[in-house]
Amino acid sequence: MRFSLREQTWNISILGLVVGLTLWRGNQLPVFGSYEIKTILLGIIPIALLAMGQSLIVIGGGINLAIGAEAILINCITARFSDGTNFLTSVKWALIGILIATLIGALTGWVISKSGIADIVVTLATSFVLIGLALFVQPGPGGGVNLDFAQTFSGKGDSFIAPLLVLFLPIFLIWLPLQRSRLGISFYAIGSSKDAAFLSGVNVARTRILLYAFGGVFAGICGVSLTAITQAASPFAVISNTATLNSVAAAVLGGVALSGGVGGLFGPALASLVLYYIPTIMLGYGIDPAYSQIIQGALTILVVLVGGLLRARGKR
Amino acid sequence: MKNLLEIRELAKNYGSVVALKSANFSVSPGEIHALMGANGAGKSTLVKILTGVIQSNSGSIKVNNFLVNFSSPDNARKNGVAPVFQDPALIPDLSLRRNLKLTNTDISKFEEKMIEFGLQVSLEEQVSRIELPMLRMIDLARALAHDPKLLILDEITAALPANLAEIVIEVMNKEKQKGNSVIFISHRLSEIGEICDRVTVLRDGVDVDTFETKDGDENRIVSAMLGSKITQNLSGNRVSTKADEPIMQLRSIKDDNQLRDVSFRINKGEVLGVVALEGQGQDSLFEILAGERRIASGEMLFNGSRVHFSHPSDAIELGITYVPGDRKSALLPQRSIRENLALTKFPKIRNWGWINQKTEDSMVDKAVKNLEIDTRASSQVKRLSGGNQQKVTIGRWITTGFDLLLCFDPTRGIDVGTKNQIYTLLTGLSAEGKSVVLFTSELREIELVCDRVIVLYGGKIVVEYDATLCTEELLLNAAHGRI
Secondary structure (H helix, E strand, O other): OOOOHHHHHHHHHHHHHHHHHHHHHHHHOOOOOHHHHHHHHHHHHHHHHHHHHHHHHHHOOOOOOOHHHHHHHHHHHHHHHHOOOOHHHHHHHHHHHHHHHHHHHHHHHHHHHHHOOOHHHHHHHHHHHHHHHHHHHOOOOEOOOOHHHHHHHHOOOOOOHHHHHHHHHHHHHHHHHHHHOHHHHHHHHHHHOHHHHHHOOOOHHHHHHHHHHHHHHHHHHHHHHHHHHHOOEOOOHHHHHHHHHHHHHHHHHOOOOOOOOOOOOHHHHHHHHHHHHHHHHHHHOOOOHHHHHHHHHHHHHHHHHHHHHHHHHHHO | OOOOEEEEEEEEEEOOEEEEEEEEEEEOOOOEEEEEEOOOOOHHHHHHHHOOOOOOOEEEEEEOOEEEOOOOHHHHHHOOEEEEOOOOOOOOOOEHHHHHHHOOOOHHHHHHHHHHHOOOOOOOOEHHHOOHHHHHHHHHHHHHHOOOOEEEEEOOOOOOOHHHHHHHHHHHHHHHHOOOEEEEEOOOHHHHHHHOOEEEEEEOOEEEEEEEHHHOOHHHHHHHHHOOOOOOOOOOOOOOOOOOOEEEEEEEEEOOOOOOOEEEEEEOOOEEEEEOOOOOOHHHHHHHHOOOOOOOEEEEEEOOEEEOOOOHHHHHHOOEEEEOOOHHHHOOOOOOHHHHHHHOOHHHHEEOOEEOHHHHHHHHHHHHHHHOOOOOOOOOHHHOOHHHHHHHHHHHHHHHOOOEEEEEOOOOOOOHHHHHHHHHHHHHHHHOOOEEEEEOOOOHHHHHHOOEEEEEEOOEEEEEEEOOOOOHHHHHHHHOOOO
């Protein structure tokens, strides 16, 4: 699998930005060791997983504004039913949670395909339904999870190996094989040109359902990771909204074109680090975190703007 | 002989609009069969049904005597039917390799075909960066790599440079020798008799004539296509109206792409022809004239005064209008004929911000009548046939009024009847004192409608001829750089 030069350049620039910000953040901290790396990783895992799910859907020509709500719902389900259980029951509920998210994704994709209504409308409405369900399952903050299970995710002591695996395993186990498969190419195809994809023999409706289902897988893993890291459920609409917006921002920053058909999942995973650093570094300087939201939003707009200008120049 | 493909009473309608009434059609093994028809005759509909893009309402399709129902393009391909469309069905954002993988194409077979064609392409190249003629050849190689029994070539030779068109014809003959069949759709009548064994002509959704090409000629095709309508022969009737007064002059124009030292003039009331092979800078030239592209050096004069275009609206304001080659990019596909026709007129019929419905109605009705636009599918322009769409793109500027009309290959993929209407339209405009610049890929049109002709080769004007005095052979030589 070869990448286009432009995609590479973009990833390298983001990597440069990440390295720069890491050094900056490292400079703020008195010590920068294994524990600090672990903290950073635990901070970005939910953002990165959600960003990957969103990126996949955007590559396929859609957008899922309910992806944050999907994650929150799974967080609530797993935290409620795993509370005080043994390791195996927690694993069982984690798998059930991921399955539920997958099915919700598939259902969303089915509704979009059959109704012909814009993705943005269907998923915005879905997000309200899902948050309502989350509150139904877990009316307030609470719940928990088996401690061994939590440590499998977040690692014991200062070791950052476990969270690193949690971050990269989905890329290696889901994305890399998918990208090489005909299904993965079909995702790019329907995002690039639905008509040409149809003429090339792609079943557009079925592919779109699978697209949203795969997005759901990532949202489900994100929900489980929230449960494992926080060892609690947080059924708040604000969190889900911010998470959704962050996922779109990371996708855009990570080189995924909002028009579909272009990009990958490595870029967005890296970009989520940028989104994590902005508020943390500002907090390190004692600046009101509200400013970081402004910067984050402005940065996203800037990237979209620069991308648009570059494309316009390419056409001239 | 047993038929490879047999179609009986195939019909398709969209609501009340009948696209195909009752088509009968058969293809024998080892036959090249031409499918002809004026725009709106149901040809595209028939092809779409045969390739699984849409499904028929009634009638039957048999392949090798077995009833089939092509439920999707993939399904049609598995039944041995492989289409190559005028607009290649490749995913623009993917590399060629991934496109081939998407259609489960055997890569080594594909490469073999490309070598047979004598063409080279990198599999890692992104499709959006490949030129259209090359893409069509790639699409053809891809179709052949699936070893189809029946190849459907829909307007593949339109706007294809001569050397590539020859390769396509070779391919068709090779398939024929192997015992495979080809359905060939083309508006170039001269190709039909040379290449095809039989012809079926569709008119108003019915097959009106089928005959072996040795039993009939181009005239039989044309009269079957047109029915009661008589073909107009324009040549000889034209009166040159050119005044020797220039409306626009270009001096040493250069752009950052391809054009070098281009100088010519367009006179008032003349039709100036532009001839060039694919990719010789004609696209840039038209974009410069229309204000879409900026020049690097040189100057342009309009009615004697120097002009500088930074936006197409600057050119439109001076009365220069552009009818681009891609009809889709000029129209609002989802809106009605009425709105599309009135669109360019909006600035003039607005009355304190509101559009005067009465003024709009009368203007639009006049244009529809003058241009004989088929208004059966008037609610959405995208449902019109190609020829009728083209009439709308030209018609909208006629309702607006202009001094200089730029037409880029306006008759590409259009039937003979509509072509003649467009020729009449263009010569009529020049008789009224308007000027027209016409790029065409059909050399015959130069003699029919133009007063003068310039030939572009490698970004330069190589020669200028009096259109009434030059031959197609002369033009073709010049277009290849041989003067």
